[in-house]
Amino acid sequence: MSAVTTLEPAAPPPPAFRRRSKLERTLSNAAFWRGLVGLLAFLLIWQAGGFLHTSLGLEVPFFSKLPAPTAVAGAASEVVVQSGYWMSWVESVKRVMAGFLIAQLIGIPFGLALAVNRYFRDIFFPPFEILRPIPPLAWVPAALIFWPTNEMSIIFVTFLGAFFTIVINVLGGARTIDVRYLRAAQSMGANQWHLFSRIILPGTLPSIFTGAAVGMGITWNVVLAAEMVSGGGSQSGGGLGFFIWSSYMGGSMEHIIVGMISIGIAGYLSSALIRVIGERVMPWRRAF
């Protein structure tokens, strides 16, 4: 014998939600405040380390040679009003963008061709795999000799930094597309071009953006190093890498750190840009 008691579900309360602005949501997010605490703690320890040295005369390893955040902020406030500093930004961004975009333009079709055509892969993959492990900076001397201007050499080396990563990501992404998508499309009457444009291309997009994000990071690494190596003479015209190098030559630690932080910000902004574009281009990845 069993007794079953059924209960009618209670009527749900009327929704009391109001769509909150992005700022409101950020401010009420505990993770945001934890991040802020981490950042402030970092600055505080840095400042305290410098204080021990300057005010108490203690020899603190590393901190003794490090200017305090306040000193860096002071230098930064002088620097940001100078056009030279912003020219360094413009120069570096131009080089990063040139190298990065050329790498995308060549790398994406090349990677897709490797993925879809066996003969193409058989021929071009072995030389690609031999060139790939060579660090981009190892190309700098050869590039300086080969290309007529320093500018072209820097862009070339920047291009190499992103190119290999992009190709490997595109190739991997296109090769791991679920065969069932291709089969389903074939059953529905897709020809080779449809399979490529409707399945392989959208199916590879996530990998294209992964490659872009990683490639962008490498591009900033490479451009900075290349600017330092090739020097910022009248011909190649500065850049953030040269800004740091000339600050080093001028013996200004504050300016070195301003340059370093500038690069951090530049790298962050370019990754954020790629993320925003990625979310636009791949709305299904945003879906929950």
Next chain:
Amino acid sequence: MVTTVPPSAIDVTDTATGKSRVELKNVSRGFGDEWDREEVIKNLTFEIKPGDLTCIVGPSGCGKSTIVNLVAGYDTPESGEILLNGSPVRGPGKDRMVVFQETALMPWQTTYDNVVFGPLLRGEGTRAEIDKEARRLLDRVGLGDFKKKYPSQLSGGMQRRAELARALINKPLLLIMDEPFRGLDAMSRPLMQEFFLRLFEENRRTNLFVTSEIEEAIFLADRLIVLSNRPAQVRAIIEIPLPRPRQFHMMNSPEVFEIKKQALEILHEEAMKSFRGQAARGDQGRAQAHP
């Protein structure tokens, strides 16, 4: 052991589409070279009658998916032939639609775009006609309000229904379902089975349904084809005498119990063979069946 029960009187209202006959004649397919060869299907012969729902059941790893690939045209038999309404199957085509395991909706397209994909690609009819048909089918499968959602935003059951709509809009002569309800939870699975039955019973489109669940097979099918262990051969053909429309309570009848017992005996016997075969070959690392 072949149990033959006279088929139930089926009211087949003959419409132009969906009443097609599929024949497999001495179909063989193996993989590997002559030194390391695995026969997956050997001289497989059976028939799918027009308007029937035929279930293929067999021990796991027996070659059910290979049969699906061959009938769908993704793979070609090494010998023998597969006929659809008398003409041999060559390559994939819109006359045979597959509903895949775990669903294969394109993740980058909305539910609606997935459904209209085939007709738009082939340029069949005007945009308005395709749109009308897609909306009708999406409403029919209960996804009228989910047209703009991406597959990842749908539940497992909804994804299966969306995939059914995507297949049906192409008006296939044969619907091939490869363990379509695998991976659904215990609540959604019977719901999907019942939903699918009603859909099938509406117009009785010839259906090849692959499953490893014997109860599911009995509940859905007109005929059960029980396969042997690899290489797959027909061990038994069992007619399911249950009337349509099918209801869950029919599963409690003594007939069903008897069918289930017989089928399970065969399957168990075959599974044991497969198990022994694997154990014997284990040290060569060639165990093929799924765990």
